[in-house]
């Protein structure tokens with residue numbers, strides 16, 4: 001394991017931001033810290049970086065107890081949402097900075113900067129100032145700068161958070177490819193489920209200062225530990241008082257199964273290949289169902305018509321608590 005977080009608790013006054021957090025982050029992987037705003041993701045990243053100190057618990061990085069080490073002694077690189085570049089220095093100088101203060105030979109610095117700028121596709125911008133770059137290019141420069149000193153761990157706090165959706169998506173794909181080339185252990189904070197599912201090898205779901213679940217994107221989606229994780233990583237509705245995904249519900253226009261729930265189609269929304277039904281059941285539940293267009297057309301569903309709903313075989317079903325429905329997809 002590259003990072004071992006053991007029994008970490010962090011309070012700000014009376015407020016408990018992290019409570020007995022235990023996480024192992026594997027070497028060479030891309031791990032996302034995912035959760036709703038205020039859940040404690042950034043605090044955990046800052047405790048790993050040494051920018052905050054935990055009230056109790058330990059942090060081990062690459063087998064070394066780093067709990068009391070200063071940030072610059074932990075061999076970690078960081079990139080934040082709003083990256084503070086040296087405005088008066090060129091892109092190349094910004095990337096070279098960490099190597100220069102370490103007094104590396106000039107030739108080695110020049111070669112390394114060239115290699116890094118190529119890696120982040122900024123080689124043609126080496127002589128520009130940061131203000132002459134786009135937001136996405138500036139974040140790529142920040143990554144090159146963080147990678148320059150060959151950190152054993154790269155910590156990214158919503159690195160693309162301030163960028164527009166399209167650039168964000170491009171950089172997300174780019175980060176995945178970069179990681180496949182460089183393989184440095186990377187931990188990145190995001191509140192965006194899609195980003196976490198698309199990019200990471202492993203996801204740590206954090207809510208209210210606690211770890212809800214750790215797993216691969218598939219494990220979290222297919223075997224959520226609780227209804228919070230289930231609702232945070234995809235859409236969820238309730239059927240017969242239980243949480244279920246809208247696409248895991250079978251719709252029939254005749255009462256084929258005795259445990260089927262009868263209801264009336266209140267609304268039909270057609271979006272591309274997908275058809276969304278809102279069904280009001282006899283028990284007064286509002287159930288959301290997702291079907292393919294082909295299936296919906298084949299069934300001949302119509303607003304005001306009666307349908308019978310059953311969970312599909314193999315559907316993930318959870319008892320509900322108050323958290324279901326509280327975290328819609330963003």
Ligand SMILES: Nc1ncnc2c1ncn2[C@@H]1O[C@H](COP(=O)(O)OP(=O)(O)OP(=O)(O)O)[C@@H](O)[C@H]1O
Nearest residue numbers: 012015017035036037038039040041042043044191
């Ligand atoms: N320096 C501080 N002083 C007091 N409270 C703080 C401090 N830093 C963080 N907190 C509180 O700790 C909680 C966790 O904050 P944190 O930034 O870790 O959340 P997050 O999951 O990263 O959220 P976001 O996605 O909004 O950044 C929040 O309620 C926040 O207000």
